[in-house]
Amino acid sequence: KQEVTQIPAALSVPEGENLVLNCSFTDSAIYNLQWFRQDPGKGLTSLLLIQSSQREQTSGRLNASLDKSSGRSTLYIAASQPGDSATYLCAVRGERGSQGNLIFGKGTKLSVKP
Amino acid sequence: SAVISQKPSRDICQRGTSLTIQCQVDSQVTMMFWYRQQPGQSLTLIATANQGSEATYESGFVIDKFPISRPNLTFSTLTVSNMSPEDSSIYLCSVEDSGGAADTQYFGPGTRLTVL
Numbered sequence A: 001k002q003e004v005t006q007i008p009a010a011l012s013v014p015e016g017e018n019l020v021l022n023c024s025f026t027d028s029a030i031y032n033l034q035w036f037r038q039d040p041g042k043g044l045t046s047l048l049l050i051q052s053s054q055r056e057q058t059s060g061r062l063n064a065s066l067d068k069s070s071g072r073s074t075l076y077i078a079a080s081q082p083g084d085s086a087t088y089l090c091a092v093r094g095e096r097g098s099q100g101n102l103i104f105g106k107g108t109k110l111s112v113k114p
Numbered sequence B: 001s002a003v004i005s006q007k008p009s010r011d012i013c014q015r016g017t018s019l020t021i022q023c024q025v026d027s028q029v030t031m032m033f034w035y036r037q038q039p040g041q042s043l044t045l046i047a048t049a050n051q052g053s054e055a056t057y058e059s060g061f062v063i064d065k066f067p068i069s070r071p072n073l074t075f076s077t078l079t080v081s082n083m084s085p086e087d088s089s090i091y092l093c094s095v096e097d098s099g100g101a102a103d104t105q106y107f108g109p110g111t112r113l114t115v116l
Helices: none
Strands: A004-007 A010-014 A019-025 A030-038 A044-051 A056-059 A062-067 A072-077 A086-094 A102-104 A108-113 B004-007 B010-013 B019-025 B031-037 B043-050 B068-072 B075-080 B089-096 B105-107 B111-115
Touching: A004 A086, A010 A019, A019 A030, A019 A086, A019 A108, A030 A062, A030 A072, A044 A056, A044 A062, A044 A072, A044 B105, A072 A086, A102 B043, B004 B089, B019 B031, B019 B089, B031 B075, B043 B068, B043 B075, B075 B089
Parallel strands: A010 A108, B010 B111
Antiparallel strands: A004 A019, A019 A072, A030 A044, A030 A086, A056 A062, A062 A072, A086 A102, A086 A108, B004 B019, B019 B075, B031 B043, B031 B089, B068 B075, B089 B105, B089 B111
16 A cells, blocks of 8 residues: 655744655555645646656756665755745555556645745 | 645534535536545555545545535545544645646645534
8 A cells, every 4th residue: 555754743943954855665566756835725736747657856046866676756946935935745646557546745834935 | 746635624523513625626627536634644544436436445444424416527425423522633625636737636725524
């Protein structure tokens, strides 16, 4: 059974810092991995999606890496801003590409202090 | 990307009652998904709803407790029946992008349910 773990559960940093959020999964046979941010009352926003054949994806100040064999992904946020404060969720989809059945971690709650 | 809206955004309900949550998408989609996020927990898939057929439920979820309707390609409802405090959660509707960003999944804003 696939399990997704995110460390740390919470993180507080001063504005401007670069930071890394970690995600690990127990079954390396994944179809893809997706990072989301969750804001209260606004649901989930998709940030980056990495296919199992890819090593990383970048969007603006965000960079996500994937090491499928070791069951790890990281989300790197450069030059953090107070607007980055949110809960960041990592989710994986099984190798059969089972639509909709993303397995989520519990998230990392990020607070960026001005 | 798909834009998804949900109603209500939040509700406080009494034990034993039922609540129906609506999900509207701005484009036609084949499959819609319902997730639950209990306090402090991960999101968990409840069921997959295809237009014109019965919903498919994940292990631990049953149709009598979570009946789903899918009358057309842009709309779905999830009912939480005979509620108990354990049903207090955020319920999220989701669709998959079958167009440009393949396999990207999009979520609605969620419905925060509190059962007293």
